[in-house]
Amino acid sequence: MQGIWIGLAAVALALFATVWWQGFAAPPGLLFGADSETAEAAYCLAVAERISEITGGRGDPRLEAHLDEQVDFWRPRAGPRPGAGRAALGRDSSAPGVNEGAHLHLAVQDCALRAVSYYGHRFAGFEQGPD
Numbered sequence: 001m002q003g004i005w006i007g008l009a010a011v012a013l014a015l016f017a018t019v020w021w022q023g024f025a026a027p028p029g030l031l032f033g034a035d036s037e038t039a040e041a042a043y044c045l046a047v048a049e050r051i052s053e054i055t056g057g058r059g060d061p062r063l064e065a066h067l068d069e070q071v072d073f074w075r076p077r078a079g080p081r082p083g084a085g086r087a088a089l090g091r092d093s094s095a096p097g098v099n100e101g102a103h104l105h106l107a108v109q110d111c112a113l114r115a116v117s118y119y120g121h122r123f124a125g126f127e128q129g130p131d
Contacts, residue, residue, distance in 0.1 A: 031110055032088065041077035042085025044111035048074065050089060051104050066125045070108070073115055073123075 034040035048070035057064055078085060089107075093100040115121040 031114055032092065032107070034088075038077065038079035039084060039088070040114070041074045042079065042082045043088050044085070044107075044114070045071060045074035045078045045082055046085035046089040047104060047107045047111055049086075050093075051108055054104075062125055062128075066112070066123060067108075069123050069125060070111060070115070073119075073121055074111070 030037065030040045032040065032043045034043055048067050052064070052067045052071070055064065055067075059067075075082070092098065093103045112123065116123070116126075
C-alpha cells in the first residue's frame with residue numbers, strides 16, 4: 001500500500017514539474033503565432049478585410065458594421081507593413097486540411113476578444129445589444 005502512495009506522489013510531482021516547466025516555454029500570449037503586437041494587429045486587420053472581401057458588403061448589416069469597426073481598430077496598430085498579416089493569413093487559411101471560412105470565423109472572434117480584453121476597446125456594435 002505504501003508503494004502505491006509513493007507511486008501516486010511521484011506521478012503528481014512529475015505532472016507538477018511538467019506543467020511548471022512548460023509554463024516557461026509558453027508563447028507570450030499573442031494570437032496566431034505572431035512575434036509582435038504589430039504582427040498580430042496586421043493579421044487581425046487581414047482577417048477583417050478578407051471577410052469583407054468575401055461578403056462584398058452584402059452580409060448581415062451588423063456583421064458588416066462590426067467588420068468596419070475591426071478594420072478601423074486594427075489598421076493604425078498594424079504598423080508600416082500590414083501586408084505581412086495578409087501573407088500570414090494566406091499561409092494559415094490555405095494550409096492542408098484548413099477550411100478558410102471556419103478559420104476566418106474563429107479568427108475574427110479571437111481578434112475581437114483580443115481588442116476588448118487586451119486593449120480595452122469597446123465596439124459600438126457590441127454596446128447595442130440584440131435587435
